[in-house]
Amino acid sequence: MEEIKFDPEICNQCETVDCLMKCQYIDFADVAEAKTEKLKINAGEHSRVLDECLTCYACQEYCPYDNNPFYLLVERQEQLGLLPAPTPIVTEQLKMMGPKGRIQNEAVSPPVVNMCAFPMLTGCVRGKLFEGASVIVGTDIFCNIMWLHFAKNSTIKERVPQMIDNIMNYYLKDSGVEEMICFHDECYGTYTSVAPAYGIEVPFKPVHLFDYINHRLDELADLITPLNVKIAYQRPCSNRLIPQTDLVLDEILKKIGAERVPRTYDRETALCCGGVPRAHQRDNLADELVEKNINDMLDVGATYCIFNCPFCMATLGQEVAENGIMPILISDLVQMALGE
Ligand code: SF4
Numbered sequence: 383m384e385e386i387k388f389d390p391e392i393c394n395q396c397e398t399v400d401c402l403m404k405c406q407y408i409d410f411a412d413v414a415e416a417k418t419e420k421l422k423i424n425a426g427e428h429s430r431v432l433d434e435c436l437t438c439y440a441c442q443e444y445c446p447y448d449n450n451p452f453y454l455l456v457e458r459q460e461q462l463g464l465l466p467a468p469t470p471i472v473t474e475q476l477k478m479m480g481p482k483g484r485i486q487n488e489a490v491s492p493p494v495v496n497m498c499a500f501p502m503l504t505g506c507v508r509g510k511l512f513e514g515a516s517v518i519v520g521t522d523i524f525c526n527i528m529w530l531h532f533a534k535n536s537t538i539k540e541r542v543p544q545m546i547d548n549i550m551n552y553y554l555k556d557s558g559v560e561e562m563i564c565f566h567d568e569c570y571g572t573y574t575s576v577a578p579a580y581g582i583e584v585p586f587k588p589v590h591l592f593d594y595i596n597h598r599l600d601e602l603a604d605l606i607t608p609l610n611v612k613i614a615y616q617r618p619c620s621n622r623l624i625p626q627t628d629l630v631l632d633e634i635l636k637k638i639g640a641e642r643v644p645r646t647y648d649r650e651t652a653l654c655c656g657g658v659p660r661a662h663q664r665d666n667l668a669d670e671l672v673e674k675n676i677n678d679m680l681d682v683g684a685t686y687c688i689f690n691c692p693f694c695m696a697t698l699g700q701e702v703a704e705n706g707i708m709p710i711l712i713s714d715l716v717q718m719a720l721g722e
């Protein structure tokens with residue numbers, strides 16, 4: 383397997399060190415200090431960043447040169463044995479989320495919607511929005527991007543090619559289908575950002591859920607009744623890997639008459655939902671992030687909190703609802719505008 387693609391010379395020349403200077407969880411005295419830490423990481427030496435990192439993925443978006451700072455950081459954490467979560471948790475998760483070998487050949491037809499490891503969400507694929515869709519789901523096609531939170535790049539390198547083979551050989555190839563809709567933001571991040579950075583080939587065309595919905599809304603324009611609601615968006619970590627899709631969400635919301643109210647913690651300054659530090663047993667930080675997110679949503683007068691990640695929704699959903707804001711997946715909000 384190839385090394386993570388990154389060019390140390392680009393970092394040597396970099397004057398802003400945005401990857402670390404924009405980090406919302408680690409403080410640096412100045413650019414010089416951030417640069418020193420970044421160069422240590424590049425050289426494979428210990429840096430405090432490797433200990434303090436929340437694994438929010440954001441530096442991957444902050445680097446203006448696409449030099450893969452976060453993927454390299456995770457690589458170094460693993461090489462130096464700096465696991466962000468206790469080993470028993472990682473071991474248990476590795477077993478739980480591993481491929482089970484239960485996959486069977488199935489004929490599919492477009493649009494093929496990949497629900498990743500979320501069988502409980504297959505009911506979301508319904509109505510006119512997903513008319514005629516085939517659904518594929520299960521741990522045998524799990525995108526495995528979560529290992530970025532656990533310093534397990536080796537698991538990504540081992541399992542992602544297996545998942546891609548499963549998707550091709552059990553579903554797409556025999557059915558002559560070349561495109562796959564990624565319902566889960568993380569899947570699209572895996573196949574369009576992680577895979578090329580790690581040198582993994584992807585033989586099908588991944589389509590982000592936002593692109594699919596946006597296109598479908600044009601076809602169903604006559605059915606749209608504008609919602610006229612204010613929404614707060616809880617942007618997930620994986621969207622940092624594919625920031626171009628964030629603009630597509632704006633187009634969707636405009637089409638359904640939903641106003642994405644400008645939160646303090648949205649877009650480039652989005653805050654983690656709190657789920658990852660909870661898994662890392664950094665409970666105080668997790669509590670702080672939940673509180674900041676909820677207060678921010680209340681401050682802007684949102685009536686809905688929209689989610690693009692089931693894990694964020696599981697982490698924050700109840701708290702959001704208890705504060706009088708309706709938690710909802712984006713596809714469900716769109717279906718409301720379609721009268722479904
Ligand atoms: S990863 Fe990007 S932002 Fe960070 S030092 Fe290197 S070039 Fe600069």
Ligand code: SF4
Pocket residue numbers: 401402404405406407408431434435436437438439440441442452
């Ligand atoms: S992943 Fe997030 S917390 Fe870690 S260094 Fe990058 S921006 Fe900071």
